[in-house]
Amino acid sequence: MLVRFQPHNREIQVAKGENLLRAAMEAGVYIQASCGGEGVCGKCRVLVEKGETDGPRGPKISEEEFGRGTRQACQTRILSNLEVLVPIESTLDKRVIARTRERVSAGRKVSHQELESLVLGWCFNPALRKHYVGMEPPTIKDNRSDLSRLLLAIKKTHGHEGISVDSRLLKKLPFILREAGWKVTATLVQTRMESQLGEYQLRGSRRVKLVNLEPGDTAQEHYSIVLDVGTTSVWGQLLDLNNRKTLAEASDYNSQIHFGDDVISRIVYSQKPGGLKKLQESAIGTINGIIRELAAKSGTDLSRVSHMTAAGNTVMTHLLLGLDPKYIRESPYTPVANFIPPVRAANLGLEVGEHVHLYTFPSVASYVGGDIVSGILGSGIYQRKPLTLYIDIGTNGEIVIGNADWMVTAACSAGPAFEGGGIKHGMRATTGAIEDFRIDSNSFEPMLLTIGMVKPKGICGSGLINMVAEFFEAGVISPNGKFDIDLPTRRIRPGSDGMEYVLAYGEDTATGADIVITEVDIDNLIRAKAAMYAGYATLLQSVGLAIGNLEQVVIAGAFGSFIDVERAITIGLLPELPPDRFLFIGNGSLLGARLISFCNEMLDDGERISRMMTNVELSESPGFMDNYIAALFLPHTNGAEFPGVSQRLKQ
């Protein structure tokens, strides 16, 4: 069967009966598939313009739409040659994920250099060093082994002793030495014993290992790659290990999103035959793309990359390394391991030299991963006295409370609302997403701003927060999120999901259909923010503290960077504290990974942090449900928690 996808104009030959979503994936055609192919999210709608298919209609498609050829790709089997149109709402847009936000918001944003100085005791001392070494050729009077000759020369010129050697190097050793006229560049790594590998021990002497040998003098070309492997997107930076520079940055969607939007649907997919391998290959493919982009942008040779560091949540780390995440999803939620020894990057399929090892940040628990450990490391919270709330807002919101003496952490499943999921016209923060919103308090007419300033396509998470805050302050919705149906505006109207507000009529939108926000959407956001609030409130209670005790709030994560603090406080997502207590650190994973690449000593800190953290399972905490229910109002059932917001509303 030949299937042609439009507007891509891509063709693929498949067997009769093949799943249409799978065919699209294989053809390289991107279609959103939020639910891992379970048919419940309804995001993967396509229009079959020609040809025959079968499969159920599913609850997300009306009979009328079905009659016109609309299908959920994941539910559809191919029975003949097809012509398929992929509507723009169903596609992803890579271009804009790397946008930077210029708008000034409340809270401090700091520069890269400033960020690196958040952590104390940081010094420039990479674990990997390159050394140029020249030797005298062997003679009959001095015919020691090639390895002995090399190690003796390294000892003489650079003082390193007791060097061990990667056995893979031995095969090429005699040829490199001779072809290079006994002038070579050695890459040495200072590794630790137990601390890097063990699950319990912290200390451990360092040893020096010879991991690579290059002909001639290449000591000046010495790079490292750091990665933030997120559920939705992957970011990478190329670092110069000789002079502490970030040479390039690149990012892309994690192509695992074809197999599901969130970690749970990824785990579900990983349990299908071949699923784990596909997920691993997807992540590796994405990273390889980033690596190539980093090389192209900086004009460097990838064979000169000496090391890689990755931070990701526990599930992403498992999938990247090919560890089965099955038991992360099943109660009592156990990961395979929190500390994972460095692995050879090339063995995973990463396109770097075979000597390159990938270090992954240690995790704390199934839903508190290396990304959080990395962010805590980068923000220096574990070194300072002020009581800090560290918060990474997202589908899987992660929360840390503590300081240099102790830290507690929890993950709370906020649902996908912050990333546009579960929202009727929700979408990721890409071109066409409504990200800012004002409402005229007389006419109740909207002012919209979209990313890329184009016709609106949908609503992204930060836009949703802004909308709900505006609606609430303008009295369009009540504290329980219901529209005031008595307002004099035709934009509030009954819809298929209850009452809705029309943000843009079809003639103004990219899709040609009305874009609305529904009471169900608002309810989803309220549930999401309530989960986050209940998370940190419960964590605070678990250590006998209250919100007023917080001296600092650190907001991490790509999504966090785009939040308007004031409006997030208005809806009760962030605690009501003076604006100068909020600090945005952006991508905390990359920050920590960069620090560790540049500074060998920080590795111990990463592991110390993960051991310091006490994980709290919120679902097991007696207060959590009460806190959650109390937070299911705007801003909160108890106005005293948000005195400023309550005050403003009264005015």
Next chain:
Amino acid sequence: MLVRFQPHNREIQVAKGENLLRAAMEAGVYIQASCGGEGVCGKCRVLVEKGETDGPRGPKISEEEFGRGTRQACQTRILSNLEVLVPIESTLDKRVIARTRERVSAGRKVSHQELESLVLGWCFNPALRKHYVGMEPPTIKDNRSDLSRLLLAIKKTHGHEGISVDSRLLKKLPFILREAGWKVTATLVQTRMESQLGEYQLRGSRRVKLVNLEPGDTAQEHYSIVLDVGTTSVWGQLLDLNNRKTLAEASDYNSQIHFGDDVISRIVYSQKPGGLKKLQESAIGTINGIIRELAAKSGTDLSRVSHMTAAGNTVMTHLLLGLDPKYIRESPYTPVANFIPPVRAANLGLEVGEHVHLYTFPSVASYVGGDIVSGILGSGIYQRKPLTLYIDIGTNGEIVIGNADWMVTAACSAGPAFEGGGIKHGMRATTGAIEDFRIDSNSFEPMLLTIGMVKPKGICGSGLINMVAEFFEAGVISPNGKFDIDLPTRRIRPGSDGMEYVLAYGEDTATGADIVITEVDIDNLIRAKAAMYAGYATLLQSVGLAIGNLEQVVIAGAFGSFIDVERAITIGLLPELPPDRFLFIGNGSLLGARLISFCNEMLDDGERISRMMTNVELSESPGFMDNYIAALFLPHTNGAEFPGVSQRLKQ
């Protein structure tokens, strides 16, 4: 083209023009090929009974033989279907290499248990331990990672802390734990840091690493395999690591002999395209056969093998690990490395679990290998005061002189005479080889004893020593190895290689042809023994000592075990010393490998020994040529070196 080999009745289909020796190898038909296919040894003769071939006649085949269809297989290309007869002289016989010698000879032979007690400070303490561990399943109150749970349980039950883990184990960890109901057996290894891996450092703390996990309680099944990888044959033993027992022994020819008899021809072959890989695969194939035989003999499951240790000369070690031996052959004779980190056995193609590491004994120099280090370790010479000569007689004779304070070592190329090479009717010590010999001093008629007591096929090395000693004592040959042609016997006659003595006429032999020993053969043996003698004499001189200073002579090696000390003294191969100073230790490589497998601490000793040894390049020693020339007589030019022999001859 179809080629059928007789008497094996094996067929193989090959392309026209294929080399006949290669076809035989591929058909699994063993043909001797001493010279690596260079056409110079003439051992690979076959009779082409039907069909067409081409290729040169070569100097080893007469025109008449060539006319009858005799060919050197290595020089012959296949042009049509063939019927080929492989004569018995050209085949190898595996059955008898494992024979044990019952005959009492001069010098002490000691039992296994006695042998293991030669070394001081030996204790039963294997590097690898298996521990049964039971755990409580995870609960929501205790949902630490699977790895943490396991390591904590090991810590509680067995006291090990700071355990690192093989990252390959992680993939299967969650499944093994659950399928086994949280009852598993862990294999832990105590490894050292620098000392095992580094080229320079000796000390280094040990660390514990988890390398394997099996469901249930398998702690009682815990084995190790030790190997002596010799140029000619490979020996293996299966050890029980729980109770210090040797459960089985097996041996086979190193199938690398298809590619050449000695290390030099192997190196030559390794430089052909694909040659190194083939040599490695051959050795691995031989070892796999031995492994299977060990398992079958002992009824053990190979998946329970935890570790492997191999000792071999430097070239064998290089080939086994796939390291290119090219520069070992070229002046100034440098090996790639003397200390090689343990490698994963499965990566080499060995049929054991993927967690099994192969430790190879460190070498000293290009021609003084791990087999010698292993033998020195096993014999305890490095721990004791008596001045000892350690001698491993063979094609590459290896000599060590020293004691607990110092050791010097040298390799001397004796040539293949001791293994039947370069001898007109020479053969290995297998069925049909004449191994013992007496001559009637009146009739000069011979008494022959062959291995397996069958019709003679040829002469093995120990037989040759016995013959030449008998001839010499009976006055059949003069001190320069020439036959007394005036003796009243028709057995001494002119032959194609000068004068010869007929050991057996055609009617009495397995081949139907006369078996003779020629003056050229005797000359080859004299050159070989002169090289060995000059080797230890020169080594002694290099440290200002003489033969009379030797307090002990340790004879190692399979060949050494079959030497009659008295007769070896008669021809001047061994020094004339009282018989009780000679000690036979048999296979020194296996002895040392066994000790190390059973006793972790001995690993350090192996490396200490290899560092203690000073290698002397005999070819660079000024006295060597003089010593060699002086030794080209029976027993020696200077009768005072062998007063007893001289005395006896006078009588």
